[in-house]
Amino acid sequence: MDHTxxxxxxxxxxxxxxxxxxxxxxxxxxxxxxxxKGYENTSTQDIAKLAGCAExxxxxxFKTKDALLKAVLDPFVNDILPQVIVDFLKxxxxxxxxxxxxxxxxxxxxxxxxxxxxxxxMRIFIQEIVKNPSMLEGLTSRLVLVIxxxxxxxxxxxxxxxxxxxxxxxxIIRTISGVLLGxxxxxxxxxSKPLDVDETTNEIVEFLLQGLVPAEARDEAETR
Amino acid sequence: MDHTxxxxxxxxxxxxxxxxxxxxxxxxxxxxxxxxKGYENTSTQDIAKLAGCAExxxxxxFKTKDALLKAVLDPFVNDILPQVIVDFLKxxxxxxxxxxxxxxxxxxxxxxxxxxxxxxxMRIFIQEIVKNPSMLEGLTSRLVLVIxxxxxxxxxxxxxxxxxxxxxxxxIIRTISGVLLGxxxxxxxxxSKPLDVDETTNEIVEFLLQGLVPAEARDEAETR
Amino acid sequence: MDHTxxxxxxxxxxxxxxxxxxxxxxxxxxxxxxxxKGYENTSTQDIAKLAGCAExxxxxxFKTKDALLKAVLDPFVNDILPQVIVDFLKxxxxxxxxxxxxxxxxxxxxxxxxxxxxxxxMRIFIQEIVKNPSMLEGLTSRLVLVIxxxxxxxxxxxxxxxxxxxxxxxxIIRTISGVLLGxxxxxxxxxSKPLDVDETTNEIVEFLLQGLVPAEARDEAETR
Amino acid sequence: MDHTxxxxxxxxxxxxxxxxxxxxxxxxxxxxxxxxKGYENTSTQDIAKLAGCAExxxxxxFKTKDALLKAVLDPFVNDILPQVIVDFLKxxxxxxxxxxxxxxxxxxxxxxxxxxxxxxxMRIFIQEIVKNPSMLEGLTSRLVLVIxxxxxxxxxxxxxxxxxxxxxxxxIIRTISGVLLGxxxxxxxxxSKPLDVDETTNEIVEFLLQGLVPAEARDEAETR
DNA sequence: AATGAATGAGGGTTCATTCAT
DNA sequence: CATGAATGAACCCTCATTCAT
Numbered sequence: 027m028d029h030t031x032x033x034x035x036x037x038x039x040x041x042x043x044x045x046x047x048x049x050x051x052x053x054x055x056x057x058x059x060x061x062x063k064g065y066e067n068t069s070t071q072d073i074a075k076l077a078g079c080a081e082x083x084x085x086x087x088f089k090t091k092d093a094l095l096k097a098v099l100d101p102f103v104n105d106i107l108p109q110v111i112v113d114f115l116k117x118x119x120x121x122x123x124x125x126x127x128x129x130x131x132x133x134x135x136x137x138x139x140x141x142x143x144x145x146x147x148m149r150i151f152i153q154e155i156v157k158n159p160s161m162l163e164g165l166t167s168r169l170v171l172v173i174x175x176x177x178x179x180x181x182x183x184x185x186x187x188x189x190x191x192x193x194x195x196x197x198i199i200r201t202i203s204g205v206l207l208g209x210x211x212x213x214x215x216x217x218s219k220p221l222d223v224d225e226t227t228n229e230i231v232e233f234l235l236q237g238l239v240p241a242e243a244r245d246e247a248e249t250r
Numbered sequence: 251m252d253h254t255x256x257x258x259x260x261x262x263x264x265x266x267x268x269x270x271x272x273x274x275x276x277x278x279x280x281x282x283x284x285x286x287k288g289y290e291n292t293s294t295q296d297i298a299k300l301a302g303c304a305e306x307x308x309x310x311x312f313k314t315k316d317a318l319l320k321a322v323l324d325p326f327v328n329d330i331l332p333q334v335i336v337d338f339l340k341x342x343x344x345x346x347x348x349x350x351x352x353x354x355x356x357x358x359x360x361x362x363x364x365x366x367x368x369x370x371x372m373r374i375f376i377q378e379i380v381k382n383p384s385m386l387e388g389l390t391s392r393l394v395l396v397i398x399x400x401x402x403x404x405x406x407x408x409x410x411x412x413x414x415x416x417x418x419x420x421x422i423i424r425t426i427s428g429v430l431l432g433x434x435x436x437x438x439x440x441x442s443k444p445l446d447v448d449e450t451t452n453e454i455v456e457f458l459l460q461g462l463v464p465a466e467a468r469d470e471a472e473t474r
Numbered sequence: 475m476d477h478t479x480x481x482x483x484x485x486x487x488x489x490x491x492x493x494x495x496x497x498x499x500x501x502x503x504x505x506x507x508x509x510x511k512g513y514e515n516t517s518t519q520d521i522a523k524l525a526g527c528a529e530x531x532x533x534x535x536f537k538t539k540d541a542l543l544k545a546v547l548d549p550f551v552n553d554i555l556p557q558v559i560v561d562f563l564k565x566x567x568x569x570x571x572x573x574x575x576x577x578x579x580x581x582x583x584x585x586x587x588x589x590x591x592x593x594x595x596m597r598i599f600i601q602e603i604v605k606n607p608s609m610l611e612g613l614t615s616r617l618v619l620v621i622x623x624x625x626x627x628x629x630x631x632x633x634x635x636x637x638x639x640x641x642x643x644x645x646i647i648r649t650i651s652g653v654l655l656g657x658x659x660x661x662x663x664x665x666s667k668p669l670d671v672d673e674t675t676n677e678i679v680e681f682l683l684q685g686l687v688p689a690e691a692r693d694e695a696e697t698r
Numbered sequence: 699m700d701h702t703x704x705x706x707x708x709x710x711x712x713x714x715x716x717x718x719x720x721x722x723x724x725x726x727x728x729x730x731x732x733x734x735k736g737y738e739n740t741s742t743q744d745i746a747k748l749a750g751c752a753e754x755x756x757x758x759x760f761k762t763k764d765a766l767l768k769a770v771l772d773p774f775v776n777d778i779l780p781q782v783i784v785d786f787l788k789x790x791x792x793x794x795x796x797x798x799x800x801x802x803x804x805x806x807x808x809x810x811x812x813x814x815x816x817x818x819x820m821r822i823f824i825q826e827i828v829k830n831p832s833m834l835e836g837l838t839s840r841l842v843l844v845i846x847x848x849x850x851x852x853x854x855x856x857x858x859x860x861x862x863x864x865x866x867x868x869x870i871i872r873t874i875s876g877v878l879l880g881x882x883x884x885x886x887x888x889x890s891k892p893l894d895v896d897e898t899t900n901e902i903v904e905f906l907l908q909g910l911v912p913a914e915a916r917d918e919a920e921t922r
Numbered sequence: 923a924a925t926g927a928a929t930g931a932g933g934g935t936t937c938a939t940t941c942a943t
Numbered sequence: 944c945a946t947g948a949a950t951g952a953a954c955c956c957t958c959a960t961t962c963a964t
Contacts, residue, residue, distance in 0.1 A: 046944075064381040066290035070938060080946045082940080091938060149380070156377045157288040159440040201457060208432030216383040233425060236461035270927065294955060304929045309956060311927090494923075512829040514738035518959060528925045530961080535923095539959060597828070604825045605736040607888040649905055656880030664831040681873060684909035718948065742934060752950045757935060759948090 049087045051077040056094050061146035064153055065095055099154065102147045103165060110140055111169060115177055126189040127235055134206065134234070135227040141210055142221060148214050173199055191238050198238065205234055273311045275301040280318050285370035288377055289319055323378065326371045327389060336396065350413040351459055358430065358458070359451040365434055366445060372438050397423055415462050422462065429458055497535045499525040504542050509594035512601055513543055547602065550595045551613060558588055559617060563625050574637040575683055582654065582682070583675040589658055590669060596662050621647055639686050646686065653682055721759045723749040728766050733818035736825055737767055771826065774819045775837060784844065798861040799907055806878065806906070807899040813882055814893060820886050845871055863910050870910065877906055 055076035059068040070091055074081045088094040117133035141148055155162055177195045184190035190198070209230055213221045269277065279300035283292040294315055298305040312318040365372055379386055401419045408414035414422070433454055437445045493501065503524035507516040518539055522529045536542040562581050589596055603610055625643045632638035638646070657678055661669045717725065727748035731740040742763055746753040760766040785808070813820055827834055849867045856862035862870070881902055885893045 048945075064290070066288070067381070069936080071936095074947095081938090082946050082948095083944085085939065086944070086946095089939090153377075153380045156373070156380055156439050157291070162440055197453070204432030204436075205429055206432070207435065208428030208430070211431065211435065212428075215380050216386055229421075233461045237457045241465055272928075293953075295953090305955090306930060306957080307928055310929095313956090315955065496924075512738070514736070515829070517957075519957095522926095529959090530925050530927095531923085533960065534925095537960090601825075601828050604821070604828055604887050605739070610888055645901070652880030652884075653877055654880070655883065656876030656878070659879065659883065660876075663828050664834055677869075681909045685905045689913050720949070741932080743932090753934090754936080754951060755949055758950095761935090763934065 046087075048077070048079050048083055052079065052084050052088070052094070053097060057098050057146055057150070060095065060098060060153075061149040065150070095150075095154070099147070099151060102144070102151060103161070106144075107151075107165070108168065110137065112172065115172070115180070126184045127231075127239060130202075130234065130238070131227065131231045134202075134231050135223065137206065138210065138221070138227055138230075139223050141214070142223060145214050145220065152211065152215065170196075188240055188242065191240060201237065202234060205230060269311065272301065272303050272307055276303065276308050276312070276318070277321060281322050281370050281374070284319065284322060284377075285373040289374070319374075319378070323371065323375055326368065326375060327385070350408045351455075351463060354426075354458065354462070355451065355455045358426075358455050359447065361430065362434065362445075362451055362454075363447050365438070366447060369438050369444060376435065376439065394420075412464055412466065415464060425461065426458060429454060493535065496525070496527050496531055500527065500532050500536070500542070501545060505546050505594055505598070508543065508546060508601075509597040513598070543598075543602070547595070547599060550592070550599060551609070558585065560620065563620070563628070574632045574635075575679075575687060578650075578682065578686070579675065579679045582650075582679050583671065585654065586658065586669070586675055586678075587671050589662070590671060593662050593668065600659065600663065618644070636688055636690065639688060649685065650682060653678060717759065720749070720751050720755055724751065724756050724760070724766070725769060729770050729818050729822070732767065732770060732825075733821040737822070767822075767826070771819065771823055774816070774823060775833070798856045799903075799911060802874075802906065802910075803899065803903045806874075806903050807895065809878065810882065810893070810899055810902075811895050813886070814895060817886050817892060824883065824887065842868075860912055860914065863912060873909065874906060877902060 052073060055073045056068070059072055059076060062068075063072075070084050071081055073094075074084050077084070084094070088097055114133050114137055117129060117136065173195055177199065181190055181195050181198060185192055193201075209226060210221075276297060279297045280292070283296055283300060286292075287296075294308050295305055297318075298308050301308070308318070312321055397419055401423065405414055405419050405422060409416055417425075433450060434445070500521060503521045504516070507520055507524060510516075511520075518532050519529055521542075522532050525532070532542070536545055562585055621643055625647065629638055629643050629646060633640055641649075657674060658669075724745060727745045728740070731744055731748060735744075742756050743753055745766075746756050749756070756766070760769055845867055849871065853862055853867050853870060857864055865873075881898060882893075
């Protein structure tokens, strides 16, 4: 059930690119300021000041302020976020001999941890989606495809064993992610204390299991 | 269980104020554009153009672009949203002879309907919260107060009858609103088709009941 | 030596014109605000507010903000100020049997009193002159004419009696008004306490006499 | 009696600051236009046009139009003007073996020359004082301090020698500056020909001596 | 006559972006 | 590569002025 822990977005950026130190600090400054004040309320002068460089330097590598936003979000949106979700599904389907409940707990915990580690990117991502929902279209359609082609059969395995409610895969995924988002978004958005991972996992999983696992299987799991 | 249906925010605005027709159209245009493009990406010139008036007119009544945002959101934040929650609680506490499940369904349905009727305000509200979470502080602290003082006893009544899981009131509320938000926010934000109220209510309530109502009571309710 | 005391400008305006009460209060408000904040920093809205009328009313009688300024200043510049100066010269030339020193004291005192009574108009006048000196041209050329034609002979009378220094009339007038302005302008401009008339008169006259009255005549006057 | 001639304000600005050429021309243009049309009647676009740069450039160094005014006036108000007055007093106290009359002539001449060299700054300064007299408060209080602490004894030396009228120092200073202002302000404000320095000095000094120097000492000086 | 909503030109200011150094 | 002065379009807002009521 092991898979490489997803690195935080920023480190990923640093590794993958051949940016100079100055450019890296520009990227880091953008991340911080976009998350804190929003894209439109962050001036390139602000970025330069926080990055400790001249305004011109901001534009040397990233031709445009918008390109800077893309540089911050694109790996998140195009690479990391999908990967996270794919991993999530892999978690859920990985070890058929395990109970669904166990897998769910693992997968949920992993996702919460990941999201908490990338709260800033998430904040920016949410801000942008709220303003421009079409950003999501590409992402969701890809996910729908993945879910419909590959998850169906995985879930039906658990459903056959009576460990998973007899809904279609999309509704199950929608429910899980809905509850997850309902818990996490308020926390991400209100930048207060960053949520205790274990506690939240417990609360969410406990609740999800009520709705997703038929009573008999649940009893069995609990007496285990 | 009847109580006056909350009017949509915008109509409420129109009714309550003595704004001229032009000023009303300014407000309406702001609502549309803020929801569509976001506050910072909407210029006062855009608003004037859509409202069919001169730019100066925008500022005649609303001294500031920011005041315009407040004029759009304030009733939502200060009056209507809390009222919604109070109504919600009134629903839950009003008819003790009813099963919790019935009340929950009614309350959830009402709230979904209300939010769907004010999707634009919601969009703007969400955008602003994401950018400036401190906006929420006043609101949440007020709500916490209401919940802690008045909801506890209401819930304990149902809990005594075995119709409600034995959590503290805050966790129950958090769960309900979490699931609600998890369903609604994605829909509001992605301005696609506006969610079928009945269908969504069913799906949410069905799921919530699994987690909130002990199995025995649930069985009883279903055989009714 | 008596002549009707010059009324304050504002009362003069009221008397001479057939303005409605509202229009009079517009004029009064303009006077106050122009003097206090300057012409350009006073908006017609400010004027309307202080006058207790609608913005449109300000323009009903005075077609233009500039016309309002003219309405405030014109009587001062065209009628009253010249009249004051003519009176001043009349004072100086009125009673040949009197000593020049006595006349000077009376004339100076009268002018100080008048200017103190019209400090607001003076403030506005000074502000406008400073910005647009060409305003003065018409005024000064008229005064030069008056002085050269009528004052010369008056002064030469005193000069013949040895009571007045043997300068040409222009220089004498220039000196008197220079010293007067040097004392009064700073006080008018710095709106502090409005200068004690008697004390200031004494100080100015005493000093002027040193320079304008030959020593012998001065001694004689003092032993009187 | 020599002391370094005070440079004109503008050159001083150029020397002391590390402004780019464009910024210097912005400052120069502001000086010209503020003096010519007044602060409020000068738009930043006017300044840019005269300075030969874009409007944004005006704000690159001087964050605000008001800051531009301060940049023009501050050295005048805070450094140069006080220095001029201190120098003036130094002149008067510098050479006790000289007659007061000689010193006065030198000092007056120097001040007239200086003010004529900075007519534009003076015009702006006067305009601002007229609109906002509180600007002067700091300046005058500082000057009063200097005069009261250091000038008294200087003057009393001349007074002991019978070369200076027996007034308190403040009144003497007030008289001198009053007469100076009475002569100079009208000329500065009416931007006509810039006053012949020697002629004006003669006229002012001659007149001042009448009032400030007792007759005996005066006779002596004249027969010298 | 008086009103005040409406106007639109113009104001100061910000900002992403460019380019000579 | 990095700089930061320069740019000018666009922004929010003010204001004198008009006009239907």
